[in-house]
Amino acid sequence: MTIREAVDAGDLDRLIRLVDGLCSSQDWDRVVELRDRCRHAVERGLQLWPAAEFAEYRLALEAPPVFAGPVVVAGAGRNALGPLWEVVASTHRWGELRDHIPPGPARSLAAHERVMRGEDLTGEESFDPGVLDLPVRILDWEPAYGLAEYRSNEADFPTERPRLGSLEVGAAGGEVDDPESAEALLALALPWREQSNGQVAVAVVEGTAESAIAALDAGPVIGTEVDAATAIGVMAWTAASGGAYGRRRGSPMGRFGAWWAAAALAGVEWPPDPDGFADDLAALRWLLWEPAGAAPGWSGSVAAESADEGVAWALLAVDRHREEVEGE
Secondary structure: OOHHHHHHHOOHHHHHHHHHHHHHOOOHHHHHHHHHHHHHHHHHOOOOHHHHHHHHHHHHHHOOHHHHHHHOOOOOOOOOOOOHHHHHHHHOOHHHHOOOOOOOHHHHHHHHHHHHOOOOOOOOOOOOHHHOOOOOOOOOOOOOOOOOEEOOOOEEOOOOOOOOEEEOOOOOOOEOOOHHHHHHHHHHHHHHHHOOOOEEEEEEEEOOHHHHHHHOOOOOEEEEEEOHHHHHHHHHHHHHOOOOOOOOOOHHHHHHHHHHHHHHHHOOOOOOOHHHHHHHHHOOEEEEEEEOOOOOOEEOOEEEEEOOOOEEEEEEEEEOOHHHHHOO
């Protein structure tokens, strides 16, 4: 069966299998043809966009840069396992992609993903670093960020979290009006609540990190004190994710969200001085925590306190698949 016949038949399962076969044989021109025919089929009332998006995802992931780069445009891959600029940069170096990704924010985000994966793009003029206003290299004090692992039909989004133990939080602290830092913390996990099943809340109080956690009234909790780099890594993972069902934002957006929130808590103007930011963050006390007995799932709850200011912050961010919720 030709690609045209498969598209005319409107059989999505057959089209998906055809994409698999074409990718296995590395027939990238025909993958592009299938994508284009599926896109145009909507004009005839055929809803074949899932096959078109699957073809674009496989092109970004597996094809040579001359085929992979052009799919990285605004609006592409809305229902893919992750943003296509993250997918393409997970398997191609920036030097390979530079001449093939069209201009626009997605181009810069792909470059920042390569930074997340260890490339130092200092002095590189082929993209706009100001899209995120972050260093275009990973600094010595930064953590080993949890990065997406994409495959043909699935993806993993791993992160390393320290073991949490019993944590006594005591009484809640008095509420503090600090909308800027509260908004920055909330933004880390807002898609978990808006697009998925997540429970997300923020407290800003007078007192300790424990008293900020207590203000969220989450019941018994577990937690542990961590250094600033570990907290940044977890916040970045949270902000990169969409939770169980929300749209993934990608690792560079996660790094940006973590830096933005941490700068707000530390009272540092944006953009922070990369050389001094580590000291600013080390001046805060950081905790990772979550409600005790919570079923395994997405967990990005963090708390911090400034002893100098007598202020503390806590973010509750948890999410699960629907079947886990229904099984309670």
